Amino acid sequence: MHISEGVLSGPVLVSGAVFALAGTAYGLQKLDFDKIPRAAVLSAGFFVASLVHVPIGLSSAHLILNGILGLLLGWAAFPAIAVALILQAILFQFGGITTLGVNTVIMAAPAVVCYLTLGKVVAKGGPMGMAGAFACGFFSVFLSGIIVALALYFTEENFFEAAAAVLGAHIVIMIVEGIFSVMCIEFLRKVQPGMLPGLSK
Amino acid sequence: MITESFAFGQSVIHRLDPRLKVIAGTLFALVAALADRFDVLGAALALAVLMALLARLNPVAVLKRLALVNGLVVFLWVVLPLTYNGPAWFNLGPFTVAREGVILCGIITLKSNAIVLWSIAFFSTMPVATLGHAMNRLKMPTKLVALLLLTYRYIFVLEAEMAQLVRAAKVRCFSPGTNLHTYRTYAYLVGMLMVRAADRGERVHQAMVCRGFSGKFHCLDEMRFNSRDAAWAGFLGALIFFLAIWQWTL
Numbered sequence: 001m002h003i004s005e006g007v008l009s010g011p012v013l014v015s016g017a018v019f020a021l022a023g024t025a026y027g028l029q030k031l032d033f034d035k036i037p038r039a040a041v042l043s044a045g046f047f048v049a050s051l052v053h054v055p056i057g058l059s060s061a062h063l064i065l066n067g068i069l070g071l072l073l074g075w076a077a078f079p080a081i082a083v084a085l086i087l088q089a090i091l092f093q094f095g096g097i098t099t100l101g102v103n104t105v106i107m108a109a110p111a112v113v114c115y116l117t118l119g120k121v122v123a124k125g126g127p128m129g130m131a132g133a134f135a136c137g138f139f140s141v142f143l144s145g146i147i148v149a150l151a152l153y154f155t156e157e158n159f160f161e162a163a164a165a166v167l168g169a170h171i172v173i174m175i176v177e178g179i180f181s182v183m184c185i186e187f188l189r190k191v192q193p194g195m196l197p198g199l200s201k
Numbered sequence: 202m203i204t205e206s207f208a209f210g211q212s213v214i215h216r217l218d219p220r221l222k223v224i225a226g227t228l229f230a231l232v233a234a235l236a237d238r239f240d241v242l243g244a245a246l247a248l249a250v251l252m253a254l255l256a257r258l259n260p261v262a263v264l265k266r267l268a269l270v271n272g273l274v275v276f277l278w279v280v281l282p283l284t285y286n287g288p289a290w291f292n293l294g295p296f297t298v299a300r301e302g303v304i305l306c307g308i309i310t311l312k313s314n315a316i317v318l319w320s321i322a323f324f325s326t327m328p329v330a331t332l333g334h335a336m337n338r339l340k341m342p343t344k345l346v347a348l349l350l351l352t353y354r355y356i357f358v359l360e361a362e363m364a365q366l367v368r369a370a371k372v373r374c375f376s377p378g379t380n381l382h383t384y385r386t387y388a389y390l391v392g393m394l395m396v397r398a399a400d401r402g403e404r405v406h407q408a409m410v411c412r413g414f415s416g417k418f419h420c421l422d423e424m425r426f427n428s429r430d431a432a433w434a435g436f437l438g439a440l441i442f443f444l445a446i447w448q449w450t451l
Contacts, residue, residue, distance in 0.1 A: 004273045005320070006313030010235045028344045033416040036344060037409060038402030040351030041359070045398035047352065048359045049391045054384065055377050063391070072395065083349045087356065090324055090332065091203060093266045093317055097227055097324070098234040158302065161284040162277060176384065183388030184395075192396045 001064060001144050001170070002085070002103040005096040009155040016151065017101030020082065023108055027078035039073060043080035047087065054176065061173050067140030067181055070111025071119060071197050077111040078104065102151055110143035119197035125189060130182050137181025141174045203360055206262050207325040214256035215326050218430040219335035225437040226323035230316045232441055236448045242311040245444055249318035256322045263321060270317050271310075278306050329353040334422040347418040355401070362397055366390045 008016075031039060046069050053060040070077045082104045088094045095103045114136045121132035149163035188195050209215070214222075233245045253263060283293075285302025292298070324332065333350040337343070370386060377383045406414075 004270055004313055005230070005316040006234060006309050006311075007273065007277070008234075013234060024345070025342075028342055031344060031348075033344065033347075034406065036347050037351055037406040038399060040348050041355045041398045041402035041405060042395065043348075044352045044355035044359045045394050047356055048363045049394055051360075052363070052387060052391070054387055055379050057379055063387075065391070068391075068395075072399075079345055079348055080352075083345070083352050086332075086349060087329065087353060089320070090329055091205060093270055093321060093325070096316060096320055097230045098316065156305065158281065158285045158287075158305070162280045165276075165280060179381070179384055180388050180391075183385050184392045187389050187392035188395065191392065192399070195395065195399055 001106060001141075001148060002088075002095040003099055003106070003148060003151060004094075005099055007155065008099065008102060008151055012151050012155050013098055013102060016099075016103075016105050019109070020078070020101035020104035023075075023078035023112070024082050024104065027075040027080075027108075030074070031076045031079065035076070039076050039080055040083075042072060043069070043084055046080075047084050054180075056172055056176060061176070063180065064107075064141055064144065064173070064177060066107045066111040066144065067114045067136040067138075067177065068184055070108075070113070070115040070140065071122060071136060071185070072195055073111075074115050074119075074197065075112060077115065078108045081108040081111065106144050106147045106151070109147065110140040113143060114140050115197060122185060123196050129189075130186065133182045133185040134178040136178075136185075138174045138178035141170060141177045145170045145174075203356060205325075205328055207256070207258050207321060208328045210257060210326065212255060212257040212326075213433075214252065214322055216429075217433055218424055218426050219327050219331050220338055220424060221426070221430050221434050221437075222323045222327065223332070223335050223339060225434075225441070226320055228441050229319050229323075229437075229444075232445050232448070233312055233316050233319070236312070236444070237308060238448055239308065239311070241444060241448045242308060242315060244447070246311050246315040246318070248440060248444075249315045249322065252322035253318050256326050258321065258326075263318070266321065267314060267317060270313065274306075274310050274313055277309060281306050331422070334420045335424070337418075337420040338422075338424055343418055346420070350418070351405070355398075355405075358401075359394065359398060363390070363394055366393060 046065055050063050050065055053062050069080065073080055082100065085095050085100055085103050089096050089100070118132045118136045122129050122136060145167045149167050152159040152163040185196070233242065236242055236245065282298045282302035283296050285299035285305070287299040287301040289297040290300035290303065330350060330353065333346050333353070336349070337346045367390065370390065375386055
């Protein structure tokens with residue numbers, strides 16, 4: 001989910017850049033040099049996985065996965081997503097240099113929120129863990145949609161209907177991401193539980 | 202397949218110092234993003250087209266990229282003129298079209314395409330590895346550059362792993378549809394990809410440590426800023442400065 005170049009106003013772009021800088025700086029500070037190769041290969045994995053299109057009815061949507069990314073990377077989600085967005089901008093022209101800040105916040109802030117609020121619940125497992133995983137997939141996309149809508153609304157009040165349409169179109173994706181997160185997290189719990197937050201060394 | 206469609210070439214733009222390209226690309230994008238006058242943005246778009254021509258990019262590939270980028274722009278053209286709260290311009294069947302909504306759409310269209318074209322000409326005309334080295338030379342945080350270079354390095358590897366997993370599923374007669382079985386299959390695919398990525402990341406780190414990695418990422422690329430780069434720096438600087446003056450003082 002990102003906003004293309006040329007749509008947002010100066011103040012929105014600047015505030016996005018400030019938040020993204022702060023988050024990225026904190027994330028980099030928490031990320032030891034020893035952990036960088038693992039974080040980089042994982043975020044390359046998310047980059048590739050987000051290109052997969054899953055069918056939804058007659059249409060299809062690509063996965064966003066920022067909730068799971070937050071659970072696996074924690075605060076490092078900020079620099080990892082900033083880097084992924086730079087790569088998307090260079091390789092596919094999605095997003096771009098002036099919207100890099102706003103788009104980083106759109107994707108990374110919900111990831112970190114999921115990590116901080118749901119990480120422990122998900123790590124415990126059981127029915128609560130599954131509910132937490134669903135909430136993680138659902139609310140990461142929901143929060144991203146809310147930030148997109150706010151960025152559009154603060155740019156121009158007349159973007160309200162367009163922003164509401166964007167948010168509405170994502171309701172199905174929120175549910176699909178929720179289901180997907182439950183299955184993906186349960187898979188990781190069976191195969192490699194050490195990857196989930198709280199259980200890693 | 203992920204490819205770097207525009208990264209390699211022999212044009213004048215391709216041969217510029219990567220640091221100059223990063224700075225010129227950023228400054229132009231900032232000025233264009235903040236501008237709001239039709240004439241300034243029209244000139245900016247014309248300059249971006251000129252730079253794309255000078256970079257001798259494949260026009261079909263460039264137009265394909267622009268078409269993708271304009272998805273949101275088309276969406277705004279559909280929604281905004283009808284929902285804008287302003288004086289009506291004309292009626293389109295049962296709907297009223299607001300003049301200011303159309304003007305806003307026009308500005309966004311020019312702005313968006315100008316920035317994207319200019320960015321293709323200046324950022325996408327170098328491999329990501331070169332961009333990383335240029336960022337390192339421009340004193341960006343070392344960890345961020347290391348993260349960028351390593352992520353870029355492994356995107357192609359993990360793309361191949363993903364393709365392998367999808368192939369294995371297809372061999373087992375997997376055909377995607379809207380059902381839980383499909384979602385579960387994809388969730389396990391992605392989960393498996395993450396497990397392999399984490400393992401590979403550990404191995405990469407161990408291999409780096411074996412080769413003496415101690416927390417500093419060296420970029421060996423020697424970049425030379427020659428007289429031709431200086432001339433281009435002057436020219437591009439003047440263009441961007443002129444656009445800024447035109448927008449905010451004339």
